[in-house]
Amino acid sequence: MKYNTRNIGIIAHVDAGKTTLTERLLYYTGMIHKIGNVDDGNTAMDRDIQEKNRGITISSAAISTQWKKDQNVFNINIIDTPGHIDFAVEVERSLRVLDSVVAVFCASSGVQPQTENVWFQAEKYGISKICFINKMDRMGADFFAVLNEIKTKLHAVPLALQIPMGSEDNFEGVIDLIKQKALYWIDENGETIIEQEIPENYKADAKEWRMKLIETLAEQDEIFFETFLSSEAQISEEMMIEAIKRTCLLRAVVPVLCGSAFKNKGVQPLLDAIASYFPAPNQLPSIKGKDAKTEKIIELERNDEENFSGLVFKVVIDKHMGKLAMLRIYSGKIKSGHTVQNVRTGENFRISRILQMQSDKTLTIEEGKAGDIVALTGIKDAKTGDSLSSTEKAVLLESITIPAPVIRVSIEPKTNADEKSFGLVLAKIQEEDPSLVVERDRQTGETLLSGLGELHLEVTLEKIRLNHGIEINQGKPKVSYREILTKTRKYREKLVKQNGGSGQFADITFEIGPRENNETGLEFINQIKGGVIPGEFIPSVEKGFREAMENGTLKGYPLENMKVTLLDGSAHSTDSAAFDFEIAARDGFKAAAKSCKPKLLEPIMQVEIQSIEEYTGIVTADINKRRGIITSIDEKSGRKTFTAEIPLASTFGYISDLRTLTSGRASISMKLSHYALVPDFIANTLIT
Template sequence: MKRILNLRNIGIIAHVDAGKTTVTERMLYYTGLIHKLGNVDDGNTVTDSDPQEAKRGITISSSAVSTKWQFDAKMYDINIIDTPGHVDFAIEVERSLRILDGAVAVFCAASGVQSQSESVWSQSDKYEVPKIGFINKMDRIGADFFKTVDQIEYTFGVQTLLLQIPIGSGDDFEGVIDLISRKALYWNKADSGRTWNETQIPEDYLNIVQVRRSRLLEQIAEQDDIFMQLYLEDKDFSQEAINEAIRRITLLRKAVPILCGSAFKNIGVQPLLNAVGLYLPSPLDLDAIEGFDPIQETVQIRKRLSTETRTAFVFKVLTDKYIGKLAMVRLYSGIIKPGDSFINSRTQQKERVSRIIRIQADKMIEMEQAEAGDICGLVGVKSVTTGDTLSELNSPFVLEAIQFPNPVISLAIEPKYRNDEKKFADALSKLASEDPSLHVKVDQQTGQTLFLGMGELHLEVRLETLRSQFGIEVNKGEPKVSYMEQLVKTVTHRELFKKQSGGDGQYADISFEIGPRDDNEEGLLFINNIKGGVIPREFIPNVEKGFQKAMVSGVLLGYPVKGMKVTLFDGGTHATDSHGYDFETAAEKGFKVAAMEAGIELLEPIMIAEIICPEEFLGKITGDVNRRRGIINSIEDSDNKQKVIAEVPLKETFGYISTVRTLTSGRGTVSLQMHAYKPVPANIAEGMIA
């Protein structure tokens, strides 16, 4: 029980280049797990161990590592997952946050809140993950701590609790002032920041510290009833009482504690580690997990205890050349030992665990057992995929699976050498099993193998993996956009399907209303309004299945329909000739006719482009955005540069990063994020259809 109380499962989340990996690296160094500092620019960090990550200087795959940190007479076990910041690899953030208990959101003090900052924050809110904020890179030119805090509050609609303020900024950044202890902290350069000095607050900071600390205590009192009693008694609060109140507020997600520093300059990381232990939850701080019993068909809960029935969730599947398939799991309850067996709630197959592995980035350490709260790898489980629940053999239990986004871009690929064809198929299968946002399919019309993903970089990285890891060279076509189709209006249609020429015939009669969804969601919204049993109950699922199948290929150019609403209100059957598959066929045929009556528009993926460039290149950038059918939403100052936020069709962004670099003489950057599907302009759609 004590071990679980002091266990922290946390993720490091941020926009690309905010310093996540450097923060993680410093955490591992100061906790004693590593004895030499690595840097992203040198390609020698622990969590970016993949050669492509070292080469590109970005995190591609979420990386798990476990360490220990002693503070205030407590030893904390900390499982850290360093997540990617690039939008093309957002699925790695999604599946990490699905199983984590807390998160450290890292922001660049110069760039502030950026587009992917919003995405990862939204993903963490989706899973109700408590967070602390770390404003990094206070040593950067243009760093502005208070401006970044204001952006966090405005963008995310949250209240922040400033626990520290910086001493200086940019080249003048020296250390931080702890508002709780009222001490100035300065780190020693001679030992790479392993030690620091606590001194009195500099005189020119005394007023701002008094104002900020008073405001902090007011905010805590406003959010926490227990602390409010102490506050009203007007006593001098102990640091322990303040920290306990901040912890309660953080766990309830009422506010976000904020710290600051410069991980690269080795300033401020130890207080961040302290904050992880003090304020972020242990598994026991969270509610019991809720799942579904597929046999009883009832909702059940399980406590997050080692004494509970075993329940594990598969959040990632890896293929290792030495040990084969490795399932990364979060063990929510119970204990696992080598030789134990589970039931896979999705396949109903028995899975036996041969080994349990603790992942330390690119290293693997054998474990004698795993307990509730642990994040570990299981060897021997052969038929699992991401999102599976593994539960006790006689006690099936299903946790909510992870929802993966649809790919937005595709490439036609083929092996360069005929001898690689079998190896090519096996390699693609392994890649797709490891990365659920990567799809592989064969075009029925051309016979080409299509590689579908979340962006150019995503596909580029996976193709490089084919070459480096599997030794397969490929030929590739031009990237293609994954469009969607959408019904324009609602119409009513009757479809009569019958084939009665002797023998066992076919007959199905359905009347339905079909049109776009009212809620703008994706997928099929099917409403059964059949009265009096004119269509037997057992045939209704066949009608729904028929519409679902029809949506996959649309009617205009064969792209899937984004979302539609179908209301089945009348129909008929034949006493002997009606079967379930007849109603499925009727729905498919009826859809194609009714969809043309309703009208179809073509939708294309629109990206949010965030372009940062020196002011002298602003005209070139805005002109280029306009040429790409882009819409500029805003232009603002950012770190002595100009930040352009624009909506640009995905089709117009191929090769965009290189173009921006060319237009700005290498001084501009761009990040792209999927925004929404919007109608293709009529003149362009007509050309595509023609």
């Protein structure tokens, strides 16, 4: 039965139709009995009031459903993820626990910037993919152009399992290249599929694309290649399906299907493909982790008999049930009442209840097994990225990467009466979204909220107002700059304190400056010879420098990177302690960094703007005004696509400004590209 579980995600650019497609998947699997639409604000996956109002997915919703194929019932766990870059952490933490994804493309827009982002995030986690080219009924829909973009822009090997019959208003149905049949959806809800012979005017295309399908499989799969060589006539449907399954698991190919989710066409074949071609959890390689005690790498088999291990990929605070830890179980099994260990804290917890999430509903289940995605109650101190394991054998799994925030805003409650609950609410939203950072400005005493973009902060503040009833005053958005050292200097720091009894002593000579390779973080090189500084104190020196990097000497912004070479030093036989060397490193940094010509770095956004020809001049002039550099201008389906690099500081309010400039005829998407030096004429105004 375990072969019948599929853990899948739905990924795409904003507005490619992810939520609409998910809604149809749920309808045809019988999970919901009425089709919801994003435009009507009644979709099952978008539970949040803002998701309904804005028509976008903010938090990745999880839902379990079933699909019957060839007398087998498949349990499909679906996670619908946001397409907006501001919610990148939602995508990241979902992909970390999924086995495969359906990538949704708009048939007229093709591969867009955020599609590339999430695609390569999925690549990082080694996830199998199926592509669904959606909106075949839309103006400018071109299945074959998108197929080509998947190849050129995403460097994938697309495997068309279907080709469309017509496009735009003439989109009738699809041709199944494996069955060699034409499929039509005849009723309004798309529940009845009629299989017919391929129409005469599509026979040549169908033959050509079926041949391409067979040839691609022969190139990518040895077993299939041998059959193909011996006798092409002997190739059966089953042989093709098995070859697709093998190549999909190895991520050698990406099967491609098409349809129109909104018009209820093409969804059931996609469900069949999910069941047929995506791997079950126990068909994947064993999971690697670290033994928490010995730090040795260990491998766990993905079955129910193995030692229990799981990863918390999200924390949800529910009004009725309190704190829910969303958990992917990788090995073993758990029952309610079992005691498990949070490996990060070393604490043991008793599981109160195990829940299966069905979007806004939950179902209590007796046990969770390897491969399941469940929610647990009773895990009090759980955070995103925590490993849970059996108490007998603590296993640490690879955590989840949380991107650093790039924008911040000062906030305070409008009334003093909300002051107490304001702090509690901020703690709660930080637990749910680890990419938000709340801190107090040491100079002004203000509360600062940092996030991944304007929309991210806007949505968070709206959530505080709508869900918790707290009205908020906010300042103007500010950029989270970074600092960098531009020169290398040698420096000696000596800490000597005598205050009766044992004193404090640490002496270090070091070289400090920028990293040569521009990689982020600290590069620490220990060149101490002859034990002049005892070995046990060296990690404290490194720790001191690492902590000091959090606050640069220019304006207190974190350093992007730094290289420190520890050259020499000395220690006192009785007065020296590890903490003394930590202090010496921190003090040495403060003193030395000032002479290393520190400079400010600012986040540069990669911006893509789609507009019509007549606004080319206006859009170009506006990019220049914002200190932007245009990197490319493409034309497709009568629309111009501008790609530019623009400093984040110049993008505040860009979306509404652009709408005004182009009378609402342009769309924009942004993602963090890199950090670059702030020009001197601007840096001078920021530093004074």
